[in-house]
Amino acid sequence: MDSISTHSYQDLDRRTLWHPYTRRSAVEAAPLPVIVRGEGVYLFDSEGRRYLDAISSWWACNLGHQHPRLIEAIARQARELQHSILGNLTHPRAIELAAMLVDLFPDDRRVMFASDGSCTVEAALKIALQYWWNRGQPAKHKFVALDFAYHGDTLGAVSVGYLPHFHQAFKPVLFPVYQAPSPCCGTCAFHESPDQCLNECFDTMRAIVREHAHELAAVIVEPLCQCSGGMRMHPAEHIRRLAKLCADYDVLLIADEIAVGYGRTGKMFACEHADVWPDIVCLGKGMSGGYLPISAAVVKASIHATFGDTPEDHTLYHGHTFTGNPIAAALAIETLRVYEDEHIVSRAAALGATLAAELAPLAAISGVRNVRSLGAIGVVELEDDAEGTGSRHAARVRDRLRAKGILLRPLGSVIYVMPPLVTPEPVLRELVGAVGAAIRAV
Numbered sequence: 001m002d003s004i005s006t007h008s009y010q011d012l013d014r015r016t017l018w019h020p021y022t023r024r025s026a027v028e029a030a031p032l033p034v035i036v037r038g039e040g041v042y043l044f045d046s047e048g049r050r051y052l053d054a055i056s057s058w059w060a061c062n063l064g065h066q067h068p069r070l071i072e073a074i075a076r077q078a079r080e081l082q083h084s085i086l087g088n089l090t091h092p093r094a095i096e097l098a099a100m101l102v103d104l105f106p107d108d109r110r111v112m113f114a115s116d117g118s119c120t121v122e123a124a125l126k127i128a129l130q131y132w133w134n135r136g137q138p139a140k141h142k143f144v145a146l147d148f149a150y151h152g153d154t155l156g157a158v159s160v161g162y163l164p165h166f167h168q169a170f171k172p173v174l175f176p177v178y179q180a181p182s183p184c185c186g187t188c189a190f191h192e193s194p195d196q197c198l199n200e201c202f203d204t205m206r207a208i209v210r211e212h213a214h215e216l217a218a219v220i221v222e223p224l225c226q227c228s229g230g231m232r233m234h235p236a237e238h239i240r241r242l243a244k245l246c247a248d249y250d251v252l253l254i255a256d257e258i259a260v261g262y263g264r265t266g267k268m269f270a271c272e273h274a275d276v277w278p279d280i281v282c283l284g285k286g287m288s289g290g291y292l293p294i295s296a297a298v299v300k301a302s303i304h305a306t307f308g309d310t311p312e313d314h315t316l317y318h319g320h321t322f323t324g325n326p327i328a329a330a331l332a333i334e335t336l337r338v339y340e341d342e343h344i345v346s347r348a349a350a351l352g353a354t355l356a357a358e359l360a361p362l363a364a365i366s367g368v369r370n371v372r373s374l375g376a377i378g379v380v381e382l383e384d385d386a387e388g389t390g391s392r393h394a395a396r397v398r399d400r401l402r403a404k405g406i407l408l409r410p411l412g413s414v415i416y417v418m419p420p421l422v423t424p425e426p427v428l429r430e431l432v433g434a435v436g437a438a439i440r441a442v
């Protein structure tokens with residue numbers, strides 16, 4: 001693409017397109033790069049510039065770009081059947097994918113498909129609500145969530161994942177949720193140790209669940225790492241305690257593994273670190289290798305069993321046009337096969353070990369508050385203040401890295417990398433080195 005068409009795209013973009021999570025000033029300040037191609041762990045813009053996709057295109061492209069097997073899976077399926085609904089019909093790809101997903105769990109499950117992660121969170125919340133309704137306990141209709149949680153952008157998901165800086169305008173229409181404090185992985189100024197932090201935060205969670213169990217449908221959490229809320233990492237012990245608490249008080253546990261599932265933490269699911277298998281597990285993002293939207297709520301069969309239609313109608317009246325779309329399902333099947341054949345999860349664990357080692361020295365850089373990692377999620381959090389100095393500093397780091405061909409999107413003062421799980425180790429080392437150099441330079 002020559003530069004004339006780059007300019008005309010950028011011009012048309014400014015006049016027609018509304019960019020998600022993008023400030024007006026950012027669009028107005030400078031034309032946005034026009035990304036025209038992906039290959040491996042890189043994206044290329046219309047001027048031929050190469051960028052390392054260090055955030056896996058919003059944490060979805062775990063297998064990088066242009067994987068030949070995934071491209072072939074799309075073409076093969078598109079030639080056969082592009083769409084057919086799952087309402088009163090079925091099709092092979094949805095069945096095969098559901099069976100493969102159920103096989104990843106140690107217990108019997110049923111799979112409800114959706115498209116984006118937010119839709120799956122909505123489905124999970126509604127399944128939890130209707131489960132108690134089905135069981136004749138409609139009073140159990142409230143949720144507990146953690147502060148700093150993020151579960152998507154639809155209104156139910158925003159109710160349980162309320163982040164004031166994103167969601168304040170919607171507050172009047174959100175449903176009320178009990179909010180428990182999220183442990184801070186030892187970075188906050190209020191606790192002497194990560195253990196003390198975990199204990200104190202969990203005491204509050206326990207008190208909420210004990211007091212309100214009679215009205216609680218479920219607790220929903222992002223296990224081990226609250227990503228959008230600032231890459232806040234929790235020890236596996238947190239989800240272990242939570243699972244026991246929920247079981248003791250007859251409250252469902254929903255794990256939102258949309259960002260942390262599919263190998264990101266060095267295990268297929270983050271909950272595996274604690275050997276916990278929550279009642280409902282939400283999956284998305286990496287499910288189709290980042291090629292097409294598909295998501296799933298993987299639900300314990302005992303919950304599904306209450307959704308009969310005799311003597312009373314307890315059908316789940318929920319679904320989307322593209323629920324279980326065959327092309328997306330074919331991709332998700334091939335993605336799981338690639339995971340198996342290319343040992344993606346163990347590679348992610350190895351990548352995580354390198355990431356942790358490479359990040360450690362960055363803790364000594366002046367202005368760095370904390371360095372942490374979990375599997376292939378690496379974080380350098382900058383010192384911040386009421387004036388947002390750290391966030392501005394992080395934005396300058398982002399701009400500097402972009403000019404050097406690395407794409408990052410810091411969350412305020414939290415600079416993080418979440419590279420494709422297939423990133424070669426030398427590329428990962430270069431990435432962390434470049435992040436360190438940029439922090440020192442700005």
Ligand code: PMP
Pocket residue numbers: 116117118119121150151152153222227228256257258259260284285
């Ligand atoms: N839950 C978590 C933990 C997420 O990180 C996200 C997306 N960042 C979502 C839900 C929502 O997924 P989607 O953007 O696909 O709707």
